[in-house]
Amino acid sequence: MIITINEDLRAYIDPLTEDEYAALERSLLSEGCRDALVLWGDLLVDGHNRYGICQKHGLPFNTVQNQAFQSMDDVHLWMIDNHLGRRSVSDFQRGVLALRKKEIVSARVAQQSPAASAGDAVYAQAEQESVKESPLSREAVARAARMSSATLGQIEKIQKTAAPELVTAIKSGAISINAAAAVASLPSEKQVAAVAGGKKELRQVARQVREARLPQKPKVELATPPDGASAEQVEIYRLNVLLAAVTEERDLLKKKVQNLTIALAEVRSEQ
Known part of the structure; x- marks a missing residue:
């Protein structure tokens, strides 16, 4: 044979x-x-x-x-569907495969002719069935990969901007998809340096990127009490200053809680 x-x-x-x-x-x-x-x-x-x-x-x-195979695209789609159904495939691998499927089906839709000759009828029918079974929306592709649309978007970003060393770190489990998507927004040399620093450095860099992205609220400028202000006006000003300080402290704590929640989820996912 x-x-x-x-x-x-x-x-x-x-x-x-x-x-x-x-x-x-x-x-x-x-x-x-x-x-x-x-x-x-x-x-x-x-x-x-x-x-x-x-x-x-x-x-x-x-x-x-x-x-059933009529072309190499058919072979690729079969391989993708076969591996998407396996439990041993990681989330990142499933996302990459699902995006490949989306790319193949999108290309088929773009090339699909309005009518097929009699000799191509069987192939055209198989192609149409493939398109029907594989909607092109990100939500449908994400469902096929058993993940959220947001996670699939992060994987798509990683594929476009991540250095090879960062992709290797994802595959080895050294960094989560969420954190890797943050690190992937940095220049390539900084990504490589973060990977070289190990898991702790990768998490720290990802946290710094997230914190830098958070919008900064403009500080409220409080008008000082006019000369000869009454005791009541002075007290109101004092309370407003105190409220502004407490609000700023609350916002900072909320940011810390958000980052700690993400970090905790990443640690749990690696256990």
Whole structure:
């Protein structure tokens, strides 16, 4: 049997970690390769790790042809949907995959012709069904990735502006998506420096970015009492000054609570 490996296709989904690969290898050695490798012709679509391990140890395996594929976009969409359904995929990975799906479907919609020839009827129908099943709104894409639209927006921002080192830190769990989105707004060299400083430095930088974004309320200028002001006017002025100071202190505490709440959520998500 001839099986062709396409390196771009193999790299389309993030590779397993060393621990995940070792666990898969132990499973195949003890239980055999129970799931069939998915092929499109002689091209391997799903099961690259299983195929490599089976080849290494001389383990038998089965294959199955997916007859629904009409193009490489079909292959990519199938791979994305297949991995979105897996529990082991991280939130960041799910978001990246969902955004890839949105990009593919958007391109299909843009290229879709109003009518198809008889020879293209089957392909056109499959394409239309794909579009119907994958609405293009961010909310629908976020639901497919099982996350909020805000989180998906943060992942989209990270993809556009994050340095490679910051992306690696996200994948390793050194920083949350929320914090990474804040750090990604900095120049690349500052992102790299923050990553080099470790988890504590990343959190500190993210907190500083958030604090800098918070709008500053203009200070209220209180008119001083006029000469010869009554005791009542002076007391009112004193109370207004005190109220302004207490209000400013309250706003500062609210900012601290917001940042601490975010930091606590990030710590809990890493445990």
